[in-house]
Amino acid sequence: MGSMTEAVGSAAPLIPAATNPMVTPLLTDLYQFTMAYAYWKAGKHKERAVFDLFFRKSPFGGEYTVFGGLEECIRFVANFKLTEEEILYLQSVMPGCEDDFFEYLRAVDCSDVEVYAIPEGSVVFPKIPLMRVEGPVALVQLLETPFVNLVNFASLVTTNAARHRIVAGNSKTLLEFGLRRAQGPDGGMSASKYCYIGGFHATSNVAAGKLFGIPLRGTHSHAFVSSFMNPNEILDKTLQSHDGSITCKDFVNLVQTWLSKLQHSDSLHGLFGDTNQSELAAFISYALAFPDNFLALVDTYNVMRSGVPNFCAVALALNELGYKACGVRLDSGDLAYLSIETRKFFRAIEKEFNIPGFGETSIAASNDLNEETLDALNKQGHEIDTYGIGTYLVTCYSQAALGCVFKLVEINKQPRIKLSEDVTKVSIPCKKQCFRLYGREGYPLVDLMCGVNEPPPKVGERILCRHPFIESKRAYVVPQHVEELLRCYWPGKSHEAREKLPSLQETRDRCIEQLRKIRPDHMRRLNPTPYKVSVSGKLYDYIHFLWLNEAPVGELQ
Amino acid sequence: MGSMTEAVGSAAPLIPAATNPMVTPLLTDLYQFTMAYAYWKAGKHKERAVFDLFFRKSPFGGEYTVFGGLEECIRFVANFKLTEEEILYLQSVMPGCEDDFFEYLRAVDCSDVEVYAIPEGSVVFPKIPLMRVEGPVALVQLLETPFVNLVNFASLVTTNAARHRIVAGNSKTLLEFGLRRAQGPDGGMSASKYCYIGGFHATSNVAAGKLFGIPLRGTHSHAFVSSFMNPNEILDKTLQSHDGSITCKDFVNLVQTWLSKLQHSDSLHGLFGDTNQSELAAFISYALAFPDNFLALVDTYNVMRSGVPNFCAVALALNELGYKACGVRLDSGDLAYLSIETRKFFRAIEKEFNIPGFGETSIAASNDLNEETLDALNKQGHEIDTYGIGTYLVTCYSQAALGCVFKLVEINKQPRIKLSEDVTKVSIPCKKQCFRLYGREGYPLVDLMCGVNEPPPKVGERILCRHPFIESKRAYVVPQHVEELLRCYWPGKSHEAREKLPSLQETRDRCIEQLRKIRPDHMRRLNPTPYKVSVSGKLYDYIHFLWLNEAPVGELQ
Structure with missing residues (x-):
């Protein structure tokens, strides 16, 4: 772990602000400030509190989640400071609050807050804290809303991307095309970033390419095709060959010659007649602009009777000049059928014209x-190499929100439990350490929470893992490997070494690696096996002691 | 209209940049730039093109949509300019493109673009252009993605807010509490803004309050309650009366006296025993901090046996000192039942202790x-005055995306049609003007599109309105009032007067007023009547002429 941490102090590199400039200390619920004032009035605002950030159920009917958003939280904490303008605004909306409170807010920063977290890009499970945040209670409450906001969507869309990647299969190229349908500008930016972490290969979003260094992809739209009338519009028809040795003076004519050859070829004869001339003009123009990157959208008029033949004529003309066309994009219709027919067409050309x-x-x-x-396409069979995915991916259409919460688990060294009529909503008290225990086959077996003062589980030792709420569910585990999940990302005034924030690429690599490590039955789409999340025997006893203590005894009437 | 427009030129006030600093010309799909290059290479980039921005189906199973996002689009257009850094980035991701293209991009702005739009906050219907954008084709394509991004979520969440308001009823107070579950920071900011436009009364989001001037609301969370142990913790127990005339030296004691009175009261006897002391301590502390704004979350332990009695004891103590408590918040359980029981409790106190x-x-x-x-609560009956709505509202959970598109309808004065196998996806060609025709009862009857050169419909004249695609669907209408829908928000080089961008409050007022104007059967939740959207006879003929011209004749084999 040594090389992953870095020294704190003046030599530590500055952590930049959160990516979106709208992420400020005011990006929080008003009640965080009214509570801060009430804590302050009661002289309680500096009481040391521990909060856990966790979720209760994995999204999309699955049994796993990929954790995203940590870097943004740490950037936020590292730069947390209210400006004078923000203080004045708060004063205006909190009339009657004493001036000294705003003096306190003026001075506040996160130098006394500690943030422990599971590394971003990790596979995570319900109830286990993704982040454990400790510090003065009033201040840590102010962090609740921005932390939950920054983690919720990030984790949701990373998970969604990972799920799409798993269904598509590792051999396919996945492009995120969602900017226009995303929930606002930042919804688009976040989606591009976290889809990349989740295993996508590129985005269409230029701003995300620039900001995060994500590879970009894109060609042309239907409007481009419709904007042309016919090839006579094309004025400059010259194209140099790829190696620069010859200049084709009339590329339009070369394409038309190839189109005619296709129309009269043995293997393609009768498959198509006259192709659409506005489409042909658009393809030729695009090829003249991007002879090295010719990719055509072939469904503006009719895929098999116009788009694909037009594409092939241009591709063959490019081929004659030493260029290799990239391919086609299908944007409507029966994608399985059309991809198979297109592939046949391509193969017939390879054979007839001998173009390896x-x-x-x-x-x-x-x-x-x-x-x-994607799943249906796999079942039908298809010839698609690359998927461009938008709306459903970036808005997480099938489940548009993840329910991360931020719960008080300890204050003044006193553990706190939040009860609920609904057992799944009872929070797990105490400042906790968390471990992932691995079995003999190298797969994780169970995640285990225990109090920070308990001895950590050891490799080869028999450990009792208990369901936090259901008495009968318990198992002994002898781990072959023990991984401590929570690492120190913001040490506050402690002397703990701080984990370095990894690069986007490193986080993406971690995500892909982590998904590989999980036993496949936890990952399948239908009826996945739940992964076990447990507490130590000691923590179990403590939870139930507190529970009985706090819960009122009912009266049946 | 005179007073709503303003002169263009040096005297016109500057239009500020888009709210989110991430909205830049690079917040677009790469293919807009690759197309721009291909247009430029073909010498077509300055050809004048008209695009329509519209949607095909109203969201949430409804028959209406509220248009949001226009102001952000106009701010974007008004400040559209690529920075040198952005140009250099584009050069790096578009290798092989000629330098002169980037010179062209360096110089480009929207001074030659015209934007006509329906006013923001209007009720709008499928197929009618919300915006008509005209300008050099390469440039207008660059605007596609940001425009669609800025309008899609804005319109979706405004509509969602309006729908929630309609179900809740006008007498209820609606608070937007969604920041933590929103799709990222900007998802939260946009949701706060557009829910306010859609008729919500306030938000919990402090940053949105500051940026947009939206009223703020918020009190305390469960963590605040859990953080207290018992009233002995409270050190400063003094509270001045509301008029400042007396100082209560032991407010804790005053509350405990009232709690005891409640326990022994005739009407409440036996309803509760010992209440939770950590909750009582939290309520007292909150009241000491906000005696004028005491609102308590009453479900941390048990609503009827602890939360409500504790609240009432504090409220009665406050009352004795001349303060009026605001109320309670229920955050779990059977809200209909609990609200009714709570109301009974309040009324019993009013009667027994004579507190009007x-x-x-x-x-x-x-x-x-x-x-x-909300609908289920209405059917059951309840006593709730105020709703705090989060996740489902701000993420538009039941339908997380609206499908706005941006289609080329004319280039070089030539109308263009985008065909599709799916008739609902065929676009309506031509540069169009759009009208809303009102009937005798004051309700809108039909929206009508016609070419810009057609004479506009006149009050009292018999007008043929045709379904754009279905021959048999047509009707004559004699409008009592004709409203031109598309107004000039960005005149480009034309001499049209520019509509002033209204304030947030004006847009909200428009939205509420517009929703009132629509015939109720279009607005109901179940089986709403579709609102009619039509084209003129002339435009109908033209659509079908182009359609036949462009569509290839099929061959059945």
């Missing part, structure tokens, strides 16, 4: 794809 | 509320 590799020209598909449609 | 108005103390409810639960 032409049959494997890339086929991309878009149009309202989601986990279900 | 106490029975009507406000009851707020939160906890995963949505349209369905």
Whole structure:
């Protein structure tokens, strides 16, 4: 772990502010400030409190979640400071509050807050704290809303991306195309970032490419095709060959020659007649602009009778000049069928005109794809190499919110429990350490929570793991490997070494690696096996002691 | 209209940048830039094009949508300019593109773009352009993604808020509490803004309060209650009376006296025994901090046996000192039942202790509320005055995306149509003007699109309104009032007067007024009547002429 941590102090590199400039200490609920005032009035505001940030159920009917958003939380904490303008605004909306409270707020920063967290990009499970935040109670409450906001959507969309990747299969290229349908500008930016972490390969979002260094992809739209009338519009028809050795003076004519050859070819004869001339003009223009990157959207008029033949004529003309066309994109219709027919067309050309590799020209598909449609495509059989996924991915359409919460578990060294009529909503008290225990086959077996003062579980030792609420559910585990889950990302005034914030690429690698480590039955789409989350025997006893203590005895009438 | 428009030129006030600093010309899809390059290479980039921004289906199973996001689009257009840093980034991701193209991009702004739009906050219907954008084709394409991004979520969440308001009823107070569950920081900010436009009364989001001037609301959380042990912790127990005339030296004692009176009262006897002391301590502390604004979350332990009695004891003590408590918030359990029981409790106190108005103390409810639960509460009967709504509202959980599109309808004065196998996806060609025709009862009857050169419909004249695609669907209308829908918000180089951007409050007022104007059967939750959207006879003929011209004749084999 040594190389992953860095010294705190003046030599530590500055942590930049949160990516979105709208993330300020005011991006919180008013009640955090009214509570802060009430704590302050009661002289309680500096009491040391521990809060856990966790979720209760994995999204999308699954049994796993990928944790995202930590870096943004740490950036926020590192730069937490109210400006004078913000203080004045707070004074205006909290009339009657004493001036000294605002003096306190003026001085407040997070130098006395400690944040422990599971590394971003990790696979995580319900009830286990993703973050454990300790500090003066009034201040840590102010962090609740921004932390939950920054983690909720990040984790949700990372998980969604990972799920899409798993269904699509590792051999496919996945492109995130969701910016226009995302929930606002930042919804789009966050989606691009976290889809990349979740295993996508590129985005269409240029701003995200610039800000995060994510690879970009994109070609042209239907409007581009419709904007052309016919190839006569094209004024400059010259194209140099790839190696620069010759100049084709009339590329339009070269394409038309190839189109005619296709129309009269033995294997393609009768498959199509006259193709759409506005589409042909658009393809030729695009190829003249991007001869090295020719990828055409082929469904503006008719995929098999116009788009694909037009694409192939341009691709073959490019081929004659030493270029290799990238491929086609299908954006409507029966994608399985059309991809198979397109592939046949490509292969027929490879064979008839003896162009090695032409049959494997890339086929991309878009149009309202989601986990279900990817799964259906797999079942039907298809020839798609690349998926462009938008709406369902970036808005997490099938479940648009994750329910992360932030619960008080200890104050003044006193453990606190939040009861609820609904057992699944009872919080697990105490300042806790958390471990992942691995079995003989290398898979994680169970996550274990115990009090910070308990001895940590050891490799080879027999450990009792108990369900936190159900007495009968318990098991002994002899771990082959023990991983401590919570690491120190913000040490406050403690002398703990601080984990370095990894690069986006490192977080993406961690996510992909972590997903590989989980036993496949936990990951499957239908009826996945729940992963076990447990507490130590000692913590179990303590939970139930507090529970009985706090819960009022009912009276049946 | 005169007073709503303002002169263009040096005297015009500057339009500020988009609210979110992440909204830049790079917040677009890469293909907009690659197309721009291909247009430029073909010498077509300055061809004048008209695009329509519209949606095909209203969200949430409804028949209406409220248009949001226009102001942000106009702010974006008014400040559209690529920075040198952005140009350099584009050069790095578009290798091989000629330098002169980037020179062109360096110079580009929206001074030659015209934006016509329906006013923000208007009720709008499918197929009618919300915005008509005209300008050089390459540039207008660059605007597509940011425009659609800025309008999609804004309109979706405004509509969602309006729907919640309609179900809740006008007499209820609606609070937006969604920041922590929103899709990222900007998802939260946008939701706060557009829920306010849609008719909500306040938000919990402090940053939104500051940025947009939206009223703020908030009290305390469960953690605040759990953080107290018992009233002995409270050190400063003094509280001045509301008029400052007397000082209560032991407010804790005063509360305990009232609690004891309640326990022994005739009407409440036996309803509760010992209340939770940590809760009582929290309530007293909150009241000491906010004697004028005492609102308590009463479900941390048990609503009827602890929360409500504790609240009432504190409220009665406050009352004795001349303060009026605000009310309670319920955040779990059977909200209908608990609100009714709480109201009975309040009324019993009003009667027994003769405290006029106490029975009507406000009851707020939160906890995963949505349209369905509001509707169910109405059917069951309840005593809730105020709703705090979060997750389902701000993430538009029941439908997380609106499908706004941006389609080319004319280039170089040539109308363009986008065909599709799916008739509902065929776009309506031509640069169009749009009208709302009102009937004798004052309700809108139909929206009508016609070409810009057609004479506009006149009051009292018989007008043929045709379904754009279905031949048999047509009707004559004699409008009593004709409203031109598209107004000029960005005149480009034309001499049209520019509509002033209204204040947030004006937009909210428009939304509420517009919703009042629509015939109720279009607005109901179950089986709403579709509102008619039509084209003129002339436009109908033209659509079908183009359609036949463009569509390939199929061959059945």
